[in-house]
Amino acid sequence: MNIEIASRQLEALGNPSRLTIYRTLVRAGRAGLAVGQLQERMDMPGSTLSHHLKRLIDMGLVRQERAGTSLICHAEYSAMDALLGFLVNECCADEGNCLPPAVKMVRRTETVT
């Protein structure tokens, strides 16, 4: 993880449509959601949805797997975890007093570049 990747992932999530897509997928849990189901919930033209999904997939935040003629989308939790880890570490890097105790507990110890 580094500034370039982190900023691109943040940018991918930094759009209301995409953040909603991502949240919807997280809430769908392990089962995931087909693009079509997502499209119903998001009420958005297919091509627009597809562009947004591509962005999330390119940044590793979403994964698709084919089931017959549909594509099932899954939130890629590990990517979010790495991103959160990066932010927590960046945020608390030197002072250690920027987050309340509960969050400080999870500060990572590895060095971040």
Added chain:
Amino acid sequence: MNIEIASRQLEALGNPSRLTIYRTLVRAGRAGLAVGQLQERMDMPGSTLSHHLKRLIDMGLVRQERAGTSLICHAEYSAMDALLGFLVNECCADEGNCLPPAVKMVRRTETVT
């Protein structure tokens, strides 16, 4: 905190220059950094830096306070904490299995809309 605010904050951080600015301010700690010092470190024209700073300030991620003729910038930790809290909650909302144990410990219990 809601999707609109969260996505705008994520977008603000989702640019390599701004994420670097933010990180630099975090690392500067409580003392903060004057815009001019930040400009030296970032090696960027003043107007460009000022545009980026404005964006971070507008989203509540950075605060400025005047000290004579310079403006000292500070990372606004509480905003980052709220954003991280939102992401952790969104990410673990229904399944609770998307993050490793260390991070799961800090899941918030309040409802998120």
Added chain:
DNA sequence: GCGCTATTTCCAAAATAATGGAAATAGCTT
């Protein structure tokens, strides 16, 4: 292979973001 459903890719238009020089503003100091 044909028809069908699901989804992406192609293409273009409109909107927004990024960049930076030059001029304006803010606050010192004399």
Added chain:
DNA sequence: AAGCTATTTCCATTATTTTGGAAATAGCGC
């Protein structure tokens, strides 16, 4: 108030993002 330093705002340009209709592709069942 003049001169100085620090920073923002104005303005314009270029680059990127967002959006979506229409055409293309993928997989299935007959």
